[in-house]
Amino acid sequence: MDAIILQILNGLDKGSAYALIALGLTLIFGTLGVVNFAHGALFMIGAFCAVTLSRLLQISHTVIDETQKDFLGNPLQVEVPYIYDIFGQATGDVIIDWAVPISILFAIPVMVLIGVAMERGLIKHFYSRPHADQILVTFGLAIVLQEIIKYYYGANPIPTPAPDAFKGSFDFGAALGFDPNTIIYPYWRLVYFAFAAIIIGGVFAFLQFTTFGMVVRAGMADRETVQLLGINIDKRFTLMFGLAAAVAGLAGVMYTPINSPNYHMGMDFLVLSFVVVVVGGMGSLPGAVLAGFLLGILESFASMREVLEFLPGINQIIIYLVAIIILLTRPRGLMGRKGVMED
Amino acid sequence: MGILDIKNVGKRFGGLQALGDVNLSVAENSCHAIIGPNGAGKSTLLNCLVGKLIPDTGSVMFDGKSVLGRKPYEINQMGISRVFQTPEIFGDLSVLENMLIPCFAKRDGSFTPNAFIDMYKDREIVERAEHMLEEMGMADARGDNAATMSRGNKRRLEIGMCLAQEPRLLLLDEPTAGMARADTNNTIDLLKQIKDERDITIAIIEHDMHVVFSLAERITVLAQGTPLVEDTPDKIKGHPKVREAYLGETQDAA
Amino acid sequence: MLGLDKKHTNLLLLVFVLTLLAPFILNPFPEGSGMAQFNAGYPDLMQRFVIFGIFAIGFNILFGLTGYLSFGHAAFLGVGSYAAMWMMKLLTMNIIPAIAVSVIVAGLFALLVGWISLRRSGIYFSILTLAFAQMSYALAYSVLTPITGGETGLQPKLQDPRILDGALEAGASPKANLFGLEMGSSFEWSVGSWLFTFNVGYYVAAIAMLASFYLAIRIFNSPFGMMLRAIKSNQQRLNYTGLNARPYTLAAFVVSGMYAGLAGGLMVAMDTQVGAERMFWTASGEVVLMTILGGAGTLIGPVLGAGMIKYMENIMSKINSTILHEWFAFLPDGLEDFVVTLIYPFIGKGWHLTLGLIFMLVVIFLPGGLVEGGQRIAKLFKRKNPSSDTPDGKTTPAE
Numbered sequence: 001m002d003a004i005i006l007q008i009l010n011g012l013d014k015g016s017a018y019a020l021i022a023l024g025l026t027l028i029f030g031t032l033g034v035v036n037f038a039h040g041a042l043f044m045i046g047a048f049c050a051v052t053l054s055r056l057l058q059i060s061h062t063v064i065d066e067t068q069k070d071f072l073g074n075p076l077q078v079e080v081p082y083i084y085d086i087f088g089q090a091t092g093d094v095i096i097d098w099a100v101p102i103s104i105l106f107a108i109p110v111m112v113l114i115g116v117a118m119e120r121g122l123i124k125h126f127y128s129r130p131h132a133d134q135i136l137v138t139f140g141l142a143i144v145l146q147e148i149i150k151y152y153y154g155a156n157p158i159p160t161p162a163p164d165a166f167k168g169s170f171d172f173g174a175a176l177g178f179d180p181n182t183i184i185y186p187y188w189r190l191v192y193f194a195f196a197a198i199i200i201g202g203v204f205a206f207l208q209f210t211t212f213g214m215v216v217r218a219g220m221a222d223r224e225t226v227q228l229l230g231i232n233i234d235k236r237f238t239l240m241f242g243l244a245a246a247v248a249g250l251a252g253v254m255y256t257p258i259n260s261p262n263y264h265m266g267m268d269f270l271v272l273s274f275v276v277v278v279v280g281g282m283g284s285l286p287g288a289v290l291a292g293f294l295l296g297i298l299e300s301f302a303s304m305r306e307v308l309e310f311l312p313g314i315n316q317i318i319i320y321l322v323a324i325i326i327l328l329t330r331p332r333g334l335m336g337r338k339g340v341m342e343d
Numbered sequence: 344m345g346i347l348d349i350k351n352v353g354k355r356f357g358g359l360q361a362l363g364d365v366n367l368s369v370a371e372n373s374c375h376a377i378i379g380p381n382g383a384g385k386s387t388l389l390n391c392l393v394g395k396l397i398p399d400t401g402s403v404m405f406d407g408k409s410v411l412g413r414k415p416y417e418i419n420q421m422g423i424s425r426v427f428q429t430p431e432i433f434g435d436l437s438v439l440e441n442m443l444i445p446c447f448a449k450r451d452g453s454f455t456p457n458a459f460i461d462m463y464k465d466r467e468i469v470e471r472a473e474h475m476l477e478e479m480g481m482a483d484a485r486g487d488n489a490a491t492m493s494r495g496n497k498r499r500l501e502i503g504m505c506l507a508q509e510p511r512l513l514l515l516d517e518p519t520a521g522m523a524r525a526d527t528n529n530t531i532d533l534l535k536q537i538k539d540e541r542d543i544t545i546a547i548i549e550h551d552m553h554v555v556f557s558l559a560e561r562i563t564v565l566a567q568g569t570p571l572v573e574d575t576p577d578k579i580k581g582h583p584k585v586r587e588a589y590l591g592e593t594q595d596a597a
Numbered sequence: 598m599l600g601l602d603k604k605h606t607n608l609l610l611l612v613f614v615l616t617l618l619a620p621f622i623l624n625p626f627p628e629g630s631g632m633a634q635f636n637a638g639y640p641d642l643m644q645r646f647v648i649f650g651i652f653a654i655g656f657n658i659l660f661g662l663t664g665y666l667s668f669g670h671a672a673f674l675g676v677g678s679y680a681a682m683w684m685m686k687l688l689t690m691n692i693i694p695a696i697a698v699s700v701i702v703a704g705l706f707a708l709l710v711g712w713i714s715l716r717r718s719g720i721y722f723s724i725l726t727l728a729f730a731q732m733s734y735a736l737a738y739s740v741l742t743p744i745t746g747g748e749t750g751l752q753p754k755l756q757d758p759r760i761l762d763g764a765l766e767a768g769a770s771p772k773a774n775l776f777g778l779e780m781g782s783s784f785e786w787s788v789g790s791w792l793f794t795f796n797v798g799y800y801v802a803a804i805a806m807l808a809s810f811y812l813a814i815r816i817f818n819s820p821f822g823m824m825l826r827a828i829k830s831n832q833q834r835l836n837y838t839g840l841n842a843r844p845y846t847l848a849a850f851v852v853s854g855m856y857a858g859l860a861g862g863l864m865v866a867m868d869t870q871v872g873a874e875r876m877f878w879t880a881s882g883e884v885v886l887m888t889i890l891g892g893a894g895t896l897i898g899p900v901l902g903a904g905m906i907k908y909m910e911n912i913m914s915k916i917n918s919t920i921l922h923e924w925f926a927f928l929p930d931g932l933e934d935f936v937v938t939l940i941y942p943f944i945g946k947g948w949h950l951t952l953g954l955i956f957m958l959v960v961i962f963l964p965g966g967l968v969e970g971g972q973r974i975a976k977l978f979k980r981k982n983p984s985s986d987t988p989d990g991k992t993t994p995a996e
Contacts, residue, residue, distance in 0.1 A: 035720055122961075125961070130664075131719055131720050132664065132666045132723075133960060133964065135666065135720070135723065136666075136885070136889060136956075136960045137957055137960040137961060139882065139885075139956075140953050140954075140956040140957035140960060141953070141957060142953075143949060143950075143952065143953030143956070144950060144953035144954055144957065146949075146953075147947060147949045147950035147953060148942075148950065150946075150947075150949075151942050151947055151950065267879075271727060271731065271878060274724055274727070275724060275727075275728060278720075278721065278724050282720070312739075312740045313735070313736060313739045313740030313741075316732075316735035316736065316738070316739050316740075317731075317732045317735050317736060320728040320729070320731055320732040320735075321732065323724070323725075323728050324713065324725060324728055324729070327717060327721055327724070327725055328713065328716060328717075331717060331721070393837065414836070414841070415836040415837055416835075416836050416837070416838075416839050416840055416841045419836075419837055419838060419839035420839040424837070424838075425837050427833075427837075431831055431833055431834040431837070432831065432834060433826075433827050433830040433831050433834060433835075434830055434831065435826065435829065435830040436823070436826060436827060436830055440823055440826075440827075443820070443823065444823065444824070444827055444835070444838055444840070445838050445839075447820050447823075447824075448838050448839040448840050449839070451820075452839075453839055453840055453841040454840070454841050454844040454845060455820070455821070456821060456844075456848055457819055457820050457821050458815065458816045458819045458821040458822065458848075458852075459600075459815050459816075459819060460819055460820065461600060461601075461602070461815075461818050461819065462818065462819060462820045462823055463602075463818075465820070468820075504838065508838070508839065
């Protein structure tokens with residue numbers, strides 16, 4: 001029992017990332033009808049927003065500290081982050097420590113801007129072109145974005161730690177009445193899961209309870225009719241692209257403490273997220289979320305030693321295997337709508 | 344017994360009974376029109392004949408053989424060719440190539456891995472395709488890209504492609520929909536000529552009464568998924584039930 | 598000639614002459630000169646030109662003709678490579694059985710993958726092929742280590758059985774050969790300060806490429822090829838014209854898988870090693886880039902695209918800032934630094950950025966690739982002397 005709970009928990013953080021990326025992919029596909037291969041790059045850019053902010057916060061200037069001496073007896077030169085000058089040392093340290101969560105505020109406008117610029121500058125021109133062309137041009141864009149990040153940040157992963165307060169682990173075992181230390185789970189992963197749940201809930205609430213969301217949902221169901229009603233969907237859809245970009249970006253920001261970001265992390269996640277979207281059902285938002293968590297948890301179960309002894313290597317291929325089986329038996333995916341991308 | 348016998352065909356989509364209990368027989372070498380208001384089930388019926396849909400009940404026999412459960416290409420190889428509402432041609436290919444494809448399909452069947460012969464060296468096929476183009480009056484356009492043609496010519500090419508397969512039954516789905524008057528008349532003339540010159544059965548689904556009454560020898564009126572009446576054009580014209588169900592509301596459109 | 602019309606015979610002859618003379622054409626700059634770094638006439642790179650040319654020609658038969666975008670073709674290349682390697686380990690270092698088996702095994706694997714993937718079309722097909730390729734990669738990397746060598750990959754070893762070859766002396770390393778002619782051996786010819794290298798492996802691969810190219814021309818001009826183009830154009834009409842699209846697409850898939858297998862086999866014949874990374878999905882993406890860049894659906898396009906990408910990868914990535922500074926030394930100092938700073942991100946390690954940008958520009962403005970670009974330029978010149986278009990009904994794909 002404790003092993004099962006542990007695997008489910010382990011699957012949650014990866015599943016959260018899959019779900020968030022797949023949600024954005026589906027938003028874009030459902031509203032704009034575009035298959036966006038650059039979506040993984042948005043996740044990656046989000047992660048680098050966190051890297052950038054934590055570096056910005058640590059920009060410092062040199063001060064001569066008369067109270068300390070170096071080994072030659074001269075006054076010691078120390079690097080003092082500008083942030084100390086503004087908020088004082090104590091607050092400044094807290095801000096630097098909390099760089100990743102603070103990056104959320106920084107990443108939202110950046111990601112929305114990037115998303116809107118992408119849609120207006122490029123994707124807009126591909127609405128009427130075949131899906132293959134959309135895949136190809138966004139694939140090219142993904143390479144470009146990836147290379148730009150690589151140019152400025154280098155090819156190596158950049159460790160970006162979580163705030164000290166979340167560095168420990170939570171002993172679920174003790175909390176749930178099992179033996180202590182059987183189910184240990186890092187705090188930050190819990191935070192990530194909670195964060196993902198809030199974002200997903202927020203997106204659904206936004207679509208469900210606002211007029212804007214209602215129009216978008218109507219547009220996803222039947223674009224032509226909504227346009228006949230004299231509603232300008234295009235503008236709203238552009239904003240949806242910005243929203244999808246922000247969701248992917250935030251997923252990236254919060255993922256940095258779990259996996260040090262590198263320039264190709266987006267592509268690694270994208271391939272799996274596409275599989276997730278297809279399993280969930282192209283164009284179905286609940287499907288994307290459900291499939292994201294299901295596949296994340298499935299992957300974690302497949303990595304159990306007991307399973308691997310029986311089926312070696314299954315953890316490497318389980319997601320793809322499930323995708324193939326689903327596509328062949330339920331072409332619409334778990335919750336796909338009729339008539340979406342069917343031949 | 345006609346060449347096409349439809350018996351007790353019914354089809355449901357969820358809660359909607361698209362086709363009730365359709366019985367219809369198309370006599371060999373006749374021209375049979377199926378008319379009816381929007382949503383009468385004409386397209387559903389047609390799709391049941393060509394293998395796109397499988398009816399829930401009933402049977403569809405073509406020349407004594409059932410077509411149900413067969414794939415569209417198999418049904419086509421049995422001798423049923425279909426003309427679509429919007430002309431379906433190979434837009435990226437030349438007009439001649441468009442005509443070559445049905446000629447190959449007629450002679451070589453549904454799949455032949457003939458990857459090592461030069462198609463233009465297959466004189467038999469090329470001559471046949473060029474002959475068909477000539478007959479359709481589009482020999483001059485043979486090198487053109489098919490997508491660049493006018494809608495009327497696309498329709499003409501599509502009909503020509505169907506005829507190149509020498510089908511025994513030609514199904515036409517609103518062949519003049521969205522056409523200018525001149526193109527419509529050209530299409531009617533072409534179909535008349537086909538009817539007169541060939542041993543072919545034509546079944547036509549049409550909205551345009553002008554087309555129906557110029558071509559059809561028998562007319563079936565479909566309403567709410569069931570045949571209302573079946574008779575000759577003259578009788579249909581005066582039939583009170585038909586006027587009520589159908590003609591009254593579309594006369595101005597015709 | 599060879600059952601081709603005049604136009605295609607000329608094209609084949611052109612490609613033949615170009616590949617034959619490649620050691621000269623690709624080495625236009627004398628050794629030791631500042632431009633020598635742009636020389637591409639060394640065996641390793643020339644081999645890669647033709648081998649990736651084969652890969653792209655094959656991919657084009659599927660994508661260019663039928664429009665089915667496979668994102669998993671590297672799997673067939675990898676499977677072909679492993680098959681060839683095992684022939685070299687078990688049978689002989691002669692490349693003939695290795696290559697024959699690589700084509701057959703890749704073909705069979707493509708038959709299996711295609712049979713399943715082709716039940717779906719469009720994006721679903723792309724994802725299915727991607728899933729299969731990633732699965733193959735993951736398996737080759739982990740569970741199948743006894744067969745694939747896992748992370749380290751495979752090389753021929755001295756103690757391999759090689760039942761057809763005689764035992765090697767201790768210390769000698771097994772070398773890939775064609776009836777004794779070693780792939781690695783080269784004849785070097787220096788003329789003045791020029792040095793030309795004629796490598797056995799290159800010419801073997803070039804012959805395979807010419808044969809593949811010839812075969813592709815035959816397929817393009819056949820009724821089979823026309824049916825494949827018809828599938829791309831309008832599958833509905835094809836079905837209602839009595840033709841079954843499935844076996845056609847499956848045949849195209851298997852043929853292109855066999856081309857990939859041939860390329861994989863040749864790779865092993867040239868450098869006698871194989872690792873799982875050549876099956877990674879980025880490798881599949883690369884062949885897509887090559888085909889689109891050159892011109893999907895055209896005959897020569899994929900070869901051009903493969904050549905261009907491999908050239909950029911090897912030559913552009915070697916340019917560094919010192920070289921840039923040398924080039925722009927004629928500019929005033931401040932301007933020189935500025936220009937170098939501008940260009941620097943696009944060369945050297947940044948060549949992928951250039952590749953991505955070029956690729957995007959091609960997809961946006963030139964969907965027909967370099968070939969379409971060439972045709973547009975040719976048209977500009979032609980407009981000055983309007984020649985009568987002969988309506989012979991042949992719109993065979995552009996060269």
